[in-house]
Amino acid sequence: MTSLQDPAVATLIRTPVVPGAAQAPTAVIHPDRLLAVVQSGLLDTEPETCFDDLVQLALEVAGGERAYFTVVDAHRSFWKSAVGVDASEGREIRVEDSVSQIIIATDGALVIEDTRCDDRTRRLGVVTELGVGACIGFPVRDEAGHVIGGLCVMSNVRRSWTAQQQRALATLARAVSAEAQLRRALSDSRAQAEAMRDARDEQAALAGSLQESLLPPRLPAIPGISAAAAYLPAGHGVEVVGDFYDLFEAGGHWWAVMGDVCGHGVEAAKLTALARYTVRTEAAHPGATTRDVLLRLHDALIAQHGRTKMLTAALATLFPGPGGVTGRLCSAGHEPPLIRRADGRIDVPPTRGCVLGLTDDVVLEEADFVLGHGDALVLHTDGVTEARAGRGQELFGDDRLAEVLTQRYHGQNADGILDRVLQAVGEHNRGYHADDTAIMVIRA
Template sequence: MFDRVRVAAVHASGLLDTGPEPVFDDLAGLALTVTGASTAFVTVLDERRSFWKSVIGLGDPPVEERQNAAEASLCHLVVAADGPLIVTDAATDARVCMISSVTRMGIGAWAGYPIHAPGGQVLGALCVVDSAPREWNQAQIKTLATLARAVSGEIALRDVLGRMETQMADLRAASDAAAALARTLQESLLPPVLTQPPGIQAAARYLPAGQGVTVLGDFYDLFTASPSRWCVIMGDVSGHGVEAAKVTALARYTVRADASHHISSNRVLEQLNTALLAQQVASHQLLTAVCAIFRIDGVGITGVLSTAGHPSALIRHIDGTVQELRSAGAMLGVFPDAGLTSTRFTLRPGEVLLFHTDGVTEAHRPTDRRLFGEERLHRLLAGCGDLDASAIVERIGEAVLAHCEGDSADDIALLALRVPAIRPAAGNSRSLPARPNT
């Protein structure tokens, strides 16, 4: 009866020192109704006592009084034998007549069946008691056995639910850890702080897909390629996970290492294509990219831009019109010759150059899957007016999230370069009249 494994199962059941519960009271009450006894118990026995998880017929004693010593309870015989105990006359039955509760509790007749833990250990008993000797008929005994199995079934169900809750908690913890790792890895592939070219506003925003638990392939960078030139790169690796992260890291650091040797954006992307092919990147993890090399002049920037299967960069002109910077080129990592071409651009005061990944235009509403689309993006950029670069990427990012109701299917990356508008000096809002000829 005092086997350590059994006692451990009793404690693991979570029934000791707990208050009454309807499910156990209902089963004990049903046993009382079926047998016509005066009292019914659902008990569990640890190493020292019999605790009454349910007691029907003795009022409603407090939890601390719902117990007696293990040796004083007839239930300990059920536990010891792991089998039923049927007593018709307790005073004359040699098995129980010397147990103190027979006299103290006025037991005349007693019948009980064991209840079990999911592992098979006997935990206690479902029993009924009468104050006078009596016979228990076969229907009553059979029903009592069935109700004892029902008590064991309830305990097993709780054990399963408890294990499931533990597993769910473990899964949530693992998911949280995976999300944290994914965020850390993704952030390591992006510049922690975007470099600010002198006299130019630069801002970027990255929005991970879903809950950010998977590393995807969007990346961007902005850095000095030489004392007089700057390089901006944005890319999107197909696929996800560690393999996509490897391609992203290779792309970003290849461009950083190579851009200082070239003044051509075409050449930068061609070298990146060569590196991807040399690394034998898997066919399902290809790269689209857009790269620009530019100089900062006295009033703005001029540069050259190349696109490799990536959405076109957009210029918002001072008059509010939006222009696509188109250039031909296939995605990288497929063919030795990606067919790259380039286009020149100029950015003057008040104008904006916007780079984005296809997660922007392909974001869709959950209800009808209507895309955010290029036209919507153009209108939004056209309406940005005098917003600075940070406010522009913030407004566009929030509009995309609102469109897809915060659940984007793909990562979203935005990067904006803006030449600040020239403001007239205070008191000089109007031109001075020309000096007359003399």
């Protein structure tokens, strides 16, 4: 069925606009975009904590008086989440009066320091009626890249938006997109499974799509660093669990994180998404340390889930230089990070910390480290050390992992070290995957 043939889209396009009103940009009423809006399932739904938390965080990061996550159809900008606004009299405005129409039309960011001096915004109803002096917004997209709405922050006065704020809001807009896509993936997987009447196929399809959305599709290329990572699902991969990793740039340097969320299924996937995007957002704050970021992640877990959810994580900052890589590590109840020296020695940085999300008093200690040429930092989840050939069988263990890492790797990069560890784990467990396994190797 094409977009124009879809009854919901056809209804949106046929609905007459207010006589004499300005017409929305062509991109707003494009049938493919409208179909994506309908399929998102977000129109005319109640506010939800997960979106409200992200919008609140956007307002705190950028400053201002109000912030929105909007979903835009052919005629209105619907406030799925609105912070700093009295929504008791309605949660939508005409699309012609919104800044979201500009984001859709330009397919990109909107950064305006003086709305009354910008021809795109000075006549908009949201500007004249609410007294908006400055605004900033980023697109919220579906999995195919269609812009279904926007994440916007508004100020009552003219002001500038720093590059740091713009990067943080762009990250939060991607987090909102990921949450919306997660819901769509769940809905699509359920519909497909119902049509096929095969519950196992439903679980496998859902697990694959959700798990892929929680891991980076590829690691970035970093001058002076060789990096490799792998994720192996437990069992037959029919249920999403919470191992995750990420390698990204923020605040002028690089960050590496490895985490393990307690639990399985969609709830674990949501918690993993919260963890990954919170780490990225908090790392973008000027001067943020590994301890600062993990503490903010702990606060986010408590704020959203009380003390009912927990996770472990190891977080590192990386500063590549001509002499190697310097950095700092912090571990929150996670498997100890290991450093394999070029001569085969194994160092264990003195990190100590408790799991996140359970207690008020969080103890986290940082440790500095240096990677010389050929040294490698190894981050992993307990799926490595607890690998075994079956229930009651011997665990792979810390000693065996250290023994594998101690072996000589002449001229090998991070991929070579990673492959050798995975090979050793596979030989030990004989294909029996009781738990998810994630590992990342960062070699100078």
